[in-house]
Amino acid sequence: MGKLLAGIDLGTTALKIAVFDTTGKMQGNATLEYQLITPKPYFVESDPAVYMDAIVKGFGKLAEQGVDLMDLAAISFSLQSETMFFVDEYGVPLRNSISWMDNRAVEQAEYLTAKYGDEVCYQHTGQISFAANWPVAKALWVKQNEPEVFSKTRKILLIEDFIIFQLTGRYVSDCAMLCSTLYWDITTKKYWQPMLDELGMTEENFPEIMEPGEVVGNVLPDMAKKLGINPHAKVCTGAMDNAIGAVGVGACHPGMFSESIGSTLAVCVPTRDICYDPNRQMPVHYYPIRDTYMMHTFTSGGICLRWFRDKFCKYEMTTAEMTGVDAYDLMTKQAEQTPPGADGLIFLPHLSGSLAPDVNPNATGVFMGITLVHGKGHFIRAVMESLGYLVRRNMEALSDMGIEVDEVRAFGGGSKSPAWNQIKADILQKTICVTNSKEAACLGAAILAGHAVGIFDSIEAACDSMIEVVARYEPNPANKEIYDRGFEIYKKMQNDCAELFDMISKR
Structure with missing residues (x-):
């Protein structure tokens, strides 16, 4: 058996791949970005091909760094949750993948809520409501709005399932990934039959269920050759990125x-x-x-800060290209020169709806308190502070x-x-x-x-x-009063804007 271990992190906007020895020392790593597709408000998709393409390129970069990929013992995954694929009998995608960020299925979520109730949802799935971002609502949306796709669908897959099939030829998913689909029951660790019935599907239309961190099998010979890795390397189930990152720290x-x-x-x-x-x-x-x-x-x-960079920080991005300094570092310097609390500017970071503990698929981003004193540094700091407030809201x-x-x-x-x-x-x-x-x-x-x-x-x-x-x-105790007040304003903004969010969504 080889002595190296590969972790592949398939994130929302980028792939990261790293190889470690058995002491945890990183031997090499690579990052490749890919683009989301946003055809209309609340719709977020991806070309399914971008993920395997990034994995192939990632292993190529590791080989260029001198990593001995023939010494690779096993591969596992850290994955964005809920991103889903509809494939035919050959595992070929029938449409773009639908991102976890997508909130198109509001009507379907409302239907499920009315029929079953959120308390039933919570007891069986662990998720607090039939929200639009969960895969069962999106699958129902495809069934109702793209019947030609749904009729040809033989498997509904999450991103892990799709990649593992490409690597091993097996359809496999794990409990940590399935737990937010709402078609998996957390109390039984099996598919939840009422949701299968809603979709008119059976367990055969979904992958085999395994535990996180179990061996699925060897990499297919042709795929091992394409990736340039040890053909005896084992492919293992992973888990959702946020949970597996917690393991990683x-x-x-x-x-x-x-x-x-x-x-x-x-x-x-x-x-x-x-x-x-x-x-x-x-x-x-x-x-x-x-x-x-x-x-x-x-x-x-962080996609909020990336959005602000891409839309409003062209100077920083150009400077970064010319000097090699990261554009985010240039932005952060401006935030550091701005006082705590950003002189009263507060941001709600809901660029694609908000999830627990304040679920609202119609929520949007909001800057509040803009005055003539505010410059770019204030806006950058307000975005950074908003995510601190969001963490605090969860702790509360x-x-x-x-x-x-x-x-x-x-x-x-x-x-x-x-x-x-x-x-x-x-x-x-x-x-x-x-x-x-x-x-x-x-x-x-x-x-x-x-x-x-x-x-x-x-x-x-x-x-x-x-x-x-x-x-x-x-x-810093000196900043406690500033941020206590900012947090109270943040929560009040969240509550007071709810009606406005609904009005905006119905334009």
């Missing part, structure tokens, strides 16, 4: 809170048992460790359940910014810990792969021995 024990700012913002808190929120604000998900669960929410995150909901946070571990692109980490520490009034995990989601996937093929005795033991905290950001 060692947040494997109850009371440990992980937050990630990538394209999405996500929070995860592992629990030993299914823990329902009596206020039905916090969903329950399946964690990448067998029979472990987590309180987990996610919504638009967890506290209402009796789940207190002992430690915060940050990962994702946002954790690489000392300024952003300090902003979050000040807003949360808690220490933000950053670990030595480079590419945490990829490392978490590699840990799952290593455990699957027997290199590690347990996931917890691997985390404890491979991961350490390398930076701590302590909250």
